[in-house]
C-alpha cells in the first residue's frame with residue numbers, strides 16, 4: 001500500500017479499557033479500535049480500506065496504536081486486532097507489529113493480539129509458527145469474538161490462545177437468561193482446565209457484570225465501564241451510569257468526536 005493510499009483512508013485510534021473487576025475495576029488492558037478522523041466507526045473505515053491493500057492498512061493500524069500507546073504512557077497491556085488472514089503474513093503479520101513495537105520502544109510483553117476469525121486462516125502451519133514466536137517474545141494471544149465467528153472450538157485446539165474474548169451476543173441479558181449463563185459456565189469450565197483467561201465483551205449493565213462475576217469471570221469490557229475515546233485512555237467509571245464517562249467524553253469533544261459505535265476493529 002503506498003503512502004498515498006494510506007492517506008486516502010486516514011484514520012486514528014480510540015482506546016477502551018478492559019477492566020479487572022476483582023481489582024477495583026482497574027484497567028487490565030486497553031483495546032485499540034480504528035476510527036476515522038471525524039469519529040467515523042471502524043466498519044466504515046475498514047470498508048474503505050478493503051478496497052485497497054487491506055493487510056497493509058490493518059498492519060498500519062496496529063503500528064499507529066502502539067505509537068499512540070507509547071505517547072500516552074500506557075502502563076497496562078495494549079490489545080490490538082489482527083484478522084486471521086494476516087496471521088503468518090510475510091510483511092504484515094504478528095512479527096511486523098512486534099518489530100514495530102521494539103523500534104518504538106513499547107514493551108513486546110505488554111502486547112495482546114486479538115485474532116478474529118471471520119475468514120479461515122490462510123496457512124495454518126505458518127500461522128502457528130508465528131504465534132509461537134509471538135509467545136516466545138512475551139506477547140499474549142487472544143481469540144476474538146468467541147461465539148460469533150467460525151471454527152470456534154477448533155481455534156482452541158489450533159491457535160491455543162492465552163485469552164478468549166466472549167462476544168457480546170453471549171453476554172447481552174445474561175443476568176436474565178439461564179441459557180446464556182449455562183453456556184458461559186461451560187466455557188468458563190473448559191477455559192479453566194486449559195488455563196485460558198476469559199474477557200467478556202459488551203457489558204452494559206450492573207446486572208450483567210454481577211451475573212458474570214458470579215460465574216467467575218473477572219475481566220470485562222463494555223460501555224458500563226467506559227466507552228472508547230479517540231487518542232485518550234479513559235478511566236473505567238462503573239456505577240457512574242454515565243456522568244463520569246460523559247465528563248471524560250466532553251473533555252475531548254472539542255477536538256474529536258467520542259467513538260460511539262460497537263467495538264471491533
Ligand SMILES: [Ca+2]
Nearest residue numbers: 081114144265
Ligand atoms: Ca477485538
